[in-house]
Amino acid sequence: MTQVERESMEYDVVIVGAGPAGLSAAIRLKQLDSDLNVVVLEKGSEVGAHILSGAVLDPSGLNALIPDWKEKGAPLNVPVKEDNFLVLGEAGKLRLPNWIMPPLMNNHGNYIVSMGNVCRWMAEQAEELGVEVFPGMACSELVYGDDGALKGVVAGEFGKNPDGTPGPNYEPGMVLYGKYVFLSEGVRGSLSKEVIAKYRLAADCDVPKFGLGMKEIWEVKPENHNEGEVTHTMGWPLGWKNSGGSFIYHLDNNQVYVGYIVDLNYKNPYLFPYMEFQRFKHHPEVAKLLKGAKRVAYGARAVTKGGFQSIPQSAFPGGALLGCSVGLVNLPRIKGNHNAMLSGMAAAEAAVKAIKEGRANDTLADYDVALREGPVGKDLKRVRNVAPLNGKLGPVGGLALGGFDMWFQSIFKFSLFGTLSHGKTDAKATEAAEKHKPIDYPKPDGTLSFDRLTNVSFSMTNHEEEQPCHLQLQDPSLPISVNLPEFAEPAQRYCPAGVYEVVEEEGKDPRFVINFQNCVHCKTCDIKDPSQNINWVTPQGGDGPNYPNM
Known part of the structure; x- marks a missing residue:
């Protein structure tokens, strides 16, 4: 040019x-x-x-x-009134008492807001x-x-x-x-x-580390609403090999933020973060909250989690x-x-x-x-070792030793661990597909759980189609020649907006298709692609999601 x-x-x-x-x-x-x-x-x-x-x-x-x-009218209208931390099994829960949590985890004085x-x-x-x-x-x-x-x-x-x-x-x-x-x-x-x-x-x-955060806004029945309640969970459905967890925040007007974060250091290329989020909502505790409720918005965004040593x-x-x-x-x-x-x-x-x-x-x-x-x-x-401990020991070991480290530092002002390193990038953490089995996810029911394209429509995402694709492949052949045979092309699953497809037609070679119009600008592909072949660049101004109250 x-x-x-x-x-x-x-x-x-x-x-x-x-x-x-x-x-x-x-x-x-x-x-x-x-x-x-x-x-x-x-x-x-x-x-x-x-x-x-x-x-x-x-x-x-x-x-x-x-x-x-x-006095200037900042929209901080819902102070946190109740703080819960739950460990979930497939059908049950264990509530951790607040006193066991390190002091810095206390949400007293904080506000539930739309940023x-x-x-x-x-x-x-x-x-x-x-x-x-x-x-x-x-x-x-x-x-x-x-x-x-x-x-x-x-x-x-x-x-x-x-x-x-x-x-x-x-x-x-x-x-x-x-x-x-x-x-x-x-x-x-x-x-x-x-x-x-x-x-x-x-x-x-140190290397940067990330998670993928997905979020929906729900309007719930008044009897299920508890303004000011904050709940975080870990455990099911991700289990104890992969780190991540949920958040449920009750703001005003009978609205609830329901979200899920999947750490992108997961090994299994068959893991489907979006479907983990959808499955989470079928837990009895969450399903009870969302009974008769209405989903009004959806979005997704990568989250930094490397912390102090990754700056x-x-x-x-x-x-x-x-x-x-x-x-x-x-x-x-x-x-x-x-x-x-x-x-x-x-x-x-x-x-x-x-x-x-x-x-x-x-x-x-x-x-x-x-x-x-x-x-x-x-x-x-003071929290620099939590992510490395999660990565090395998994959620249970990370919770135990990470919690101990935060408590110890709150008292003695130093860490017995020093500063731990993260090791691999999230892209390099992805293992070959042959080491893992595909995961059978339940089909979305259209009431509590939804397919990706339906949910993307609730992000009000739009891109002018006659512009260059902002998801650039350094080598267009790699998705089919490398990622598909070695990693089952995880872009089909890690994208929370259904941007990437492998199209297989009888008598034809597989094709890698990029539906960039669906992109919600989460940047997960730029982070998690095992070949580091996808470069996210900005599309023209005004394009992308149009989040109302996220």
């Missing part, structure tokens, strides 16, 4: 992604210096359209950013301070200076043909230059991957990684939004200092130090 001529605009700080990290950075920048020119670019059709989180929010990040958030709605509110606060927020503006390319530093992004490119050439209605987009560029794309962002590789930011850290260098020449682009989820608490907000604030403070000192496009070393040694690092360091 020939060089495209683009108009450009200059800003002090350009922020990619209107999630809690990016919006916190924008707000903090303007709080510190109202004269700064700050822009936030969001690929979703509106702020919140691509936000999916549990979510029980620890308000510590919001308290630090906007102390008077209650999509929280981000919509945060965007309003940012705009009131003078931040420019542009939804529907996907950032498709990074712009570097002659010195190798990041200088800006290309945003708002539309109208390419499927082969990548400009179509009849092609719009080249604009270059937005910044003294600093913040990448807050969430898990496994395409631009974040690029800078991590370019600047070797992960050279000195790459977060600052690089010209920019910084924020929130889940760095990987700041506290795994046992299943919380990362507060750390995302705190990371955005820390990056903003480092950038304001640098700009006042006349520096631009250098490395914000102060930010990386603040992230590791400040409240975020302290929050993650």
Whole structure:
């Protein structure tokens, strides 16, 4: 493709992604210096359209950013009133007493929220301070200076043909230059991957680890609703070889968030995370809750779980990684939004200092130090061994020793284990199909459980079909020549939206089909593909899911 001529605009700080990290950075920048020119670019059709989180929010990040958030009408309306942790068998349950759980697991003082709605509110606060927020503006390319530093992004490119050439209605987009560029794309962002590789930011850290989180919103009968109740489960149906578990959160208006997280370090390529989630809802405890209820939304998203030892260098020449682009989820608490907000604030403070000192496009070393040694690092360091213990010992051993480690650190402020490593990436954890047996999953009944394509329709996902496929295969032959015979092509199963198919017709060779229109932007394929052959890049702005209250 020939060089495209683009108009450009200059800003002090350009922020990619209107999630809690990016919006916190924008707000903090303007709080510190109202004269700064700050822009936030969001690929979703509106702020919140691509936000999916549990979510029980620890308000510590919001308290630090906007102390008077209650007076300003932040949508934190459901305080946690009841905390349950259940171990499930196929037909029964065992409730673990709250006193046995480490203190950091207590949800007292937290809120059940829609993070999509929280981000919509945060965007309003940012705009009131003078931040420019542009939804529907996907950032498709990074712009570097002659010195190798990041200088800006290309945003708002539309109208390419499927082969990548400009179509009849092609719009080249604009270059937005910044003294600093913040990448807050969430898990496994395409631009974040690029800078991590370019600047070797992960050279000195452990491998990243992930889970796949799937979530539905249900309207339940009033008699089954208990506003403020939080329940987490482990055990059935995943069992004791694979780690993961569920969350059930009762918010207001008789609505309940029902979700399931499957850690992506599983070995069996026949495991079908989406069907594990659907099967979970048939447990008597869950089926009782959902009797006569109505499912109103569905979505899925990868979750970072590597923790403290997997954090790459977060600052690089010209920019910084924020929130889940760095990987700041506290795994046992299943919380990362507060750390995302705190990371955005820390990056903003480092950038304001640098700009006042006349520096631009250098490395914000102060930010990386603040992230590791400040409240975020302290929050993650005390739980750093939970994921490695789960990976090495399975859920039971991980629960026992991980719980002991958290209790011990809460008292003695250090770990007897030191810092454990994760070992293999999630892609390399996948074993050959010949070592495992296919799993027979019950057919969805259409009442409690649903097929993938039906559920995807409840995510309001849409992509312009006449654009390049954003799920790029480095070698188009590998799915059939390698993944199918060696791993039974697990893309057919690990994708929670039914994007990937192996089509086998009599008398013809198998074909690998990518239905990219179904993609909910979870990034699981980019993480779990055993050949690491799939590269997720951003489609044009406004495409993808349109989550209402996730």
